[in-house]
Amino acid sequence: QSALTQPASVSGSPGQSITISCTGTSSDVGGSNSVSWYQQRPGKAPELMIYDVSDRPSGVSNRFSGSKSGNTASLTISGLQAEDEADYYCSSCTTTSTWVFGGGTKLTVL
Amino acid sequence: QVHLVQSGAEVKKPGASVKVSCKASGYTFTGYAIHWVRQAPGQRLEWMGWITADNDNTKYSQKFQDRVTITRDTSASTAYMELSSLRSEDTAVYYCARDLFGRSLDYWGQGTLVTVSS
Numbered sequence A: 001q002s003a004l005t006q007p008a009s010v011s012g013s014p015g016q017s018i019t020i021s022c023t024g025t026s027s028d029v030g031g032s033n034s035v036s037w038y039q040q041r042p043g044k045a046p047e048l049m050i051y052d053v054s055d056r057p058s059g060v061s062n063r064f065s066g067s068k069s070g071n072t073a074s075l076t077i078s079g080l081q082a083e084d085e086a087d088y089y090c091s092s093c094t095t096t097s098t099w100v101f102g103g104g105t106k107l108t109v110l
Numbered sequence B: 001q002v003h004l005v006q007s008g009a010e011v012k013k014p015g016a017s018v019k020v021s022c023k024a025s026g027y028t029f030t031g032y033a034i035h036w037v038r039q040a041p042g043q044r045l046e047w048m049g050w051i052t053a054d055n056d057n058t059k060y061s062q063k064f065q066d067r068v069t070i071t072r073d074t075s076a077s078t079a080y081m082e083l084s085s086l087r088s089e090d091t092a093v094y095y096c097a098r099d100l101f102g103r104s105l106d107y108w109g110q111g112t113l114v115t116v117s118s
Helices: none
Strands: A009-012 A018-023 A035-040 A047-050 A064-069 A072-077 A086-093 A099-101 A105-109 B003-006 B010-012 B018-025 B034-039 B045-051 B058-060 B068-073 B078-083 B092-099 B105-108 B112-116
Touching: A009 A018, A018 A086, A018 A105, A035 A064, A035 A072, A047 A064, A047 B105, A072 A086, A086 B045, A099 B045, B003 B092, B003 B105, B010 B018, B018 B034, B018 B092, B018 B112, B034 B068, B034 B078, B045 B068, B045 B078, B045 B092, B058 B068, B078 B092
Parallel strands: A009 A105, B010 B112
Antiparallel strands: A018 A072, A035 A047, A035 A086, A064 A072, A086 A099, A086 A105, B003 B018, B018 B078, B034 B045, B034 B092, B045 B058, B068 B078, B092 B105, B092 B112
16 A cells, blocks of 8 residues: 655745645545544654544644545645644545555645 | 553564553543554654454554554553564554544554664
């Protein structure tokens, strides 16, 4: 199972919006609603930000939103804040009940 | 609240095995599956496998299929991941995570650093 494809890095200024893409295949992202996004700060465990493509766990800011079109899922962060600077990973359950992660995207807040 | 507490760091020699534990609290352990994910230094998250909640079925990544065993002890609310035939490339932080009914990994352990070195 190959990793999902994410851009290595994205950046934005405070207050702006950024979008991180996550491209897979019909065997994972395209064939599953179990697409999720995780935030990971240096030295820390990942934290769930989005599940079921676009749902937010309680406690996660509504500045974070998710969507999917075909084999590509996206995470959008609006009203960018300094505290959003972190690595972001997408993940998907596959049609064979395994899971796959993306390569990760480093978000820099300028 | 939900907590997953993992065992401490390990140093192993090439060819050895390591067994990492993950003790759950704050929820009904038998109601949720557990995943194991690893992250080599500076690298991406890599899914290794999971064990289901109800019947202890396991599913492993093809990459680790021959070397990994995931088990659970419901009486101790603890899951385990054992990786055998260790090599230097297995040096990584290993995480356990709770499965949200096949929808995501909603709570994560703090991670266990496994170092493989001669």
